[in-house]
Amino acid sequence: MREAHDVWQVRAAEAALMALLPDGALMERAAAGLAATCAGLLGRVHGSRVVLLVGSGDNGGDALIAGARLARRGARVDALLLAPQRAHAGGLAALRGAGGRILPADALGFPAAAHDLVAAADLVVDGIVGIGGRGGLRAPADDLARAAAQSRAVVVAVDLPSGVDADTGAVAAEAVRADVTVTFGTWKPGLLVDPGASYAGAVELVDIGLQPPAPVLRAPQHVDIAALLPTPARETDKYARGVLGLAAGSERYPGAAVLAAGSALRAGVGALRYLGPRAVADAVVSAHPEVMAGSGRVQAYAVGPGLDTGEEARGRFAAALDGGVPVLVDADALTLLAEAGPKALEGVPGALLTPHAGEAVRLLAGLGESPTRADVEAERLTWAVRLAAGYDATVLLKGSTTVVADPRGEVWVNPTGTPYLATAGSGDVLTGVAGALLAAGLTPAEAAVAGAYLHGLAGRIASDGDVPCAASDVSAALPAAWRAVREAGAPDEE
Ligand SMILES: NC(=O)C1=CN([C@@H]2O[C@H](COP(=O)(O)OP(=O)(O)OC[C@H]3O[C@@H](n4cnc5c(N)ncnc54)[C@H](OP(=O)(O)O)[C@@H]3O)[C@@H](O)[C@H]2O)[C@@H](O)CC1
Ligand SMILES: Nc1ncnc2c1ncn2[C@@H]1O[C@H](COP(=O)(O)OP(=O)(O)O)[C@@H](O)[C@H]1O
Ligand SMILES: [K+]
Missing domain, CATH: 3.40.50.10260 (YjeF N-terminal domain)
Structure with missing residues (x-):
């Protein structure tokens, strides 16, 4: 470290x-x-x-x-x-x-x-x-x-x-x-x-x-992340690896759900339950036949990418917060959270909020603060810490530097990443990865730190040689990122 x-x-x-x-x-x-x-x-x-x-x-x-x-x-x-x-x-x-x-x-x-x-x-x-x-x-x-x-x-x-x-x-x-x-x-x-x-x-x-x-x-460095990555033991079953409930996507934005689902599957979930409209569920299952559509027991929820903010979306958001398990809140769900204020997270056993600077501004307005997006980007540490304390949640503030702050004031900065990650859908990939790690039992801070690290590394692999990549390429590079981290963390052979 x-x-x-x-x-x-x-x-x-x-x-x-x-x-x-x-x-x-x-x-x-x-x-x-x-x-x-x-x-x-x-x-x-x-x-x-x-x-x-x-x-x-x-x-x-x-x-x-x-x-x-x-x-x-x-x-x-x-x-x-x-x-x-x-x-x-x-x-x-x-x-x-x-x-x-x-x-x-x-x-x-x-x-x-x-x-x-x-x-x-x-x-x-x-x-x-x-x-x-x-x-x-x-x-x-x-x-x-x-x-x-x-x-x-x-x-x-x-x-x-x-x-x-x-x-x-x-x-x-x-x-x-x-x-x-x-x-x-x-x-x-x-x-x-x-x-x-x-x-x-x-x-x-x-x-x-x-x-x-x-x-x-x-x-963190490779070895620190390697120590956090879950490894299934011999007798592990899929439930023990963690089931993630993904409340994402809408008829307007079905792709966000597809990307987040694929990324969660590549980040080691035991199973993925998709929660959302029928048409989106069909798209998700057709891209990833492993996904189960419909509700059931989960170890964590990830809610927000492409969710929309209408009545139906509000219902999915509320259900995720009521589930009695840790919740990752992203994208449209952050808009809903900003509206509802920090009390909406009371009773959630571990929340991870993943705003970019614009969403951070909305969340901060919910705390009565009024920085601009540029203010947040100029002093990321200050605002991430303020958000984590105000919402009593772990905050992963995205951008050219990603920082993670937990409610006790511990702060991490992610050293991986590339500007090529500034591409539509890249945040949905991060949500899938961090959501999977949350479902595997990592704390919100661990899931955020390891998720951002793997996502940034996958971005570098996908854009290797300075070539543009799509968010789908970043998702596809996750196993290579995982492998690179794992190899660095492996004890030297005798
Ligand atoms: N800590 C350690 O372990 C060790 C520390 N060491 C070294 O000491 C350094 C710290 O030295 P330091 O305390 O003398 O302060 P330093 O950074 O030279 O600046 C003070 C001067 O800058 C000026 N100034 C201020 N703002 C300004 C601005 N915006 N624009 C222009 N000027 C500005 C200010 O002027 P004033 O405001 O007083 O007019 C003041 O005179 C540290 O960074 C490391 O290099 C190593 O040698 C050994 C181990
Ligand atoms: N200039 C940059 N350098 C490194 N990473 C970036 C840069 N811009 C954006 N990213 C990363 O790309 C992802 C973008 O996520 P997000 O803003 O939610 O976009 P989207 O909603 O389009 O998926 C975040 O993980 C962010 O940290
Ligand atoms: K200097």
Whole structure:
């Protein structure tokens, strides 16, 4: 499990460690890791041109000390200081001692000369601001961020791309677009959650000996998911594997039911009961003859894809909530839930809500909150946590980054996925997978985390080589995704 800590936690862990170490030792460790990555990216350090963008805090100090290391190996290193009076003194001395040039950005005839330097660099180190940053980049740092984006240099962010909020991933204005981010001690949530994650490039974690407490955010890896996947034992029967009741599809949207059903079948349900209009049931059974049409005992319900919001749909929604088993609520059922408010979930033993940002806005209105869709996409963690608490349910907030929050405030971010998943019906596939896992007995949070992971991986497999795929292809790739996860989680052979 990849773990991320917020700024407050990082600062506390840093203080505890610093108390045990000589002055400057921690920054030396960080800068050594940073310089090693930069050297690796440069290939040949001697003769290369490196420009450091240096702000007024320790983030700039890291850049200066790493720059000194590169200068000692023969790189031509120029440090552009944004606030010359406040730049890190030890870092300045180190770079000067190693033969680097120190240039107050404004004394250069900023911005033109600074732009020229950045444009001619092989590598730009972004040490403008790290975990001490607040809001989007201010002038003139914003201008340097733009210059770095336009240059052909490799851009390496120190700790996190300047302008990205470390705790939320929000990007309030300009931010540095990095090719690589070298982060220290632990992941920061902003490196895992869009929009921040999309600015970070490849992230390398440098161990500086920090020992932070329990993380605020986790990102599972193959082995974590493998540990969650249900495996039938020798004597398991289909009921023990879990029966899912699927209340989806309408005469207007029969396809949603077909897709969700096929995906649930590929995600290990023992049996699937389809609940809905006759014509849709016929379509589902003709596509998937394994499906049983009509009600009966189930271990979980998935309700919503293509459901519609008319009287008949309301009846199916109410029946699912009354079933005394866990319920996954998606799509049109989220609209009905937003109307009814959180009390509609009282008595449901485990609810999993799977909104995209637009549906999240509707659900939040049911809590008396009025963010826009863009607000939700800018601060996904905040709003997912708010929804989970408000509805006392697990929330899987979909989008370019998918996050899962449970009602106790535990949060996960899904590391798999591809923008090719932005295709009609893709959400219905996710509902089938997560619904099947819920029926198999996983908790709502486990079903959400594992479901999003498999769905994202299936999307990558289906769009392998950068080719578009249909939601049906994503569904068809589920067994391959399952296999990849399973193989990674298998104990090594003796
Ligand atoms: N924690 C650890 O374990 C370790 C931490 N280490 C390193 O320390 C870093 C944290 O250093 P830090 O605390 O000095 O803050 P930092 O990120 O340099 O920023 C502060 C400066 O930025 C400025 N500024 C703020 N917002 C801005 C904006 N929007 N636009 C423009 N400027 C803005 C702000 O200016 P002011 O607002 O005061 O005018 C202030 O002077 C951390 O990220 C890591 O790299 C490693 O060395 C070792 C291990
Ligand atoms: N840009 C993107 N990058 C990664 N995944 C995406 C992106 N856009 C959408 N997705 C994923 O695709 C699925 C879309 O689901 P949803 O919004 O319900 O669409 P639909 O109703 O068309 O099925 C979600 O799992 C979402 O996380
Ligand atoms: K930075």
